[in-house]
Amino acid sequence: MTKILILGAGYAGLRAAKVLAHKKLDATITLVDRNRYHYETTSLAPVAAGTQRGQSVVLPLPENLPAQINFINGTVTKIDRDHKQVALADGQSLKYDYLIVSLGLESEDYGIPGASKYALPIVDLKSALAVKKHLENQFENYATSQDPDDLRIIVCGAWFSSFEFMGALVDRLPKLAEHYNVPFDKIDVQCIEAKDMILPMFDDDLTNYVKQWLKDHKVTLRTGTPIKEVQANKVITADQTYTANTLVWTTGVRGSHVISDSGFEQRRNRVMVTDQLCMEDDSKVFLIGDVSAVRQPGKPYPFAATGQIAFQMAEAAVANIVADLTGQPRQDFVYNDLGTVLGLGHKSGVAKIFGNHKLRGYPASVMKRVIDDRSVLLQAGVKALVKYGRIPL
Template sequence: MTAQVVVLGAGYAGAGAVQTLEDELEDARITWISDTDYHLVLHESHRVIRNPGVQEHIKIPVEEIKSPSTRFIEGEVTDVDTDERVVSLDDGTNVEYDYVLVALGSSTAYYGIPGLDEHSLTLKSLDDALEIHRSVKEAAAEATREDPAQIAIGGAGLSGIQSAGEIAEFRDAHNAPIEISLIEALPEIMPGQDPELQGAVKKRLQEKDIEILTDDPITEADEDAIHFDEGEPLEYDVFVWTGGITGREALEGANVEKEHNRVVAESTFQTSDDRVFAIGDSAVIDQGEAPAPPTAQAAWQAAELVGENVARAIEGRPLKTWTYKDKGTLISIGDEAVANDIQGLPINTFGWIGAETLKKMVAARWIADVSSPKRAKRAWKHL
């Protein structure tokens, strides 16, 4: 009997996995489900905050990614019933599976901070990036030199820093009356990263007149101000929250082991239910001392192997284990970039044209792999 394999999500993990599944599964029927009919190059979505036109270059239609034999369904997943092996969608559709690969990505974590969910914008989708652009543009239009627009970004990880950089570029390009604050609860930006990288990024943020507020957690947010554990409230016109991730609500009913609603998976990507596999931000993947990080490069790497493991499970063969390999960090601050601990390079941390070009190359290579070299070439100058 032909196995029914269902893939949930069109992020890096989902889009990459569909292609590897197509290579590995000759007899199975593959169904791909996503709430958008395109794949978003999410680690470049911050560019849309400055220029909405960039969206056309980082939005890849699913028809360019999948083969004609793969069935695609556009819809929002509302439940995964692992007992009945059924995926439910928001329009009432039910899709049965023999094996399901969960690659739904993540939701924003608010850590129970009062008012944070209600009063902040996020950066988890193309619509989010467009909403931040619109809000910043409107706030700037209503501001004056004497009373500039106050833009606050909560969370000084990759998304927060890159968002702040794009808002600074928008401000400078339009000579807009905008002041930007980047907020981090811990003592340093990019918590847990190489101090050399932290210093290089901090220097560039300060050069772009971005105020950095650290070591003082947010305790509450209301419609006008952000409140802190110790410091004075910070009034804002636009508040963007990028402070953490949690699992998707659609996975709440799934009868598999979870942590903060993210599915726990072995290094084979198999979960406590041997018919359920999980990769990407949806998953907490065992890597020994610490799980794989919820990053684009981890999702890319996992997608390369998961198709083979699903095929092995269907055929009753032993599964292969996956080991995450950190190939380094690339982060943009507006038109500049910083690179750190890049695999194969003798310099630990560097910036300027070398880092900018390398960051473009990584994004272009992904676009070429998942779509075509022609699309990657068109996107180059927008990355």
């Protein structure tokens, strides 16, 4: 039987496994992940802020997998394409005929001194929960320290996840202040971003809405301010040093280090793939999701790595494997942009959907929850949606 091996149970890997399982191929399907659960990456920001429980963004594995999938709980260390095998940290070696690499993302510090040591990323469930715990510890500590920096939070970088974290934080802070009996008016949240432009996926109208929303909720946004260095409780720019005891790092992400460790030609651990989502020199190795770069038609740069493109890449890669096994021609990947939704806490947000249709405020926040529920439905079905969904059915 043909051996199909999938590395990573994020949006792309889990979707690929589920679609493959329903194709009824004469093949074994093996899914490998370091965790015994899939987590919703787009919902990590509210977990970090403490407005959602960690359990609410998790789908346990393997119980939410189709029976046809062999799940291995293991950490991938290296991909050996010459011998068509994958090494795991526990010493196992897995053979494959077709390989789907969807190993996910890591925090990107761009070589800024001290960033990885002193700032907290939000890239997986463990790191999101670490941010939540750290934040609560600082507020608790304020009662004895009276240190203003215990109530200061600096978000480094103004990426998509940065705004969703700050939006959730705005929801949480009043309750947090009340719980730890700290003065609400002394809480200070700042975001420091190197570029002048933010949220390029939205037009000026929606971007200005986000800026005004932050201003209305006393969140300071500093654009055009590159970070030169991070020290313990300090963010240093060209002309000023900002202090806070909570530093959150959301400047960007890169693909899994396994990509570079395995000798792939890559940039920030993303591999430029063909239009069929495979490697130029190996048509049976597909890369999808955060480790993959697909050039946009007519543009010199690839598509941004998002949840919706991960889903679509998974389905396209599976379709091409099925085409090979059934003697059909492969098809090129065509991305269908369904729109973009940014949540700002439970009651606000912005969205561009169905072409240029725009949403602001509460309707956008509802759309965000609808999209999150759709992800659960696609990944695990109706029963999981009833159990883990965000909107009551």
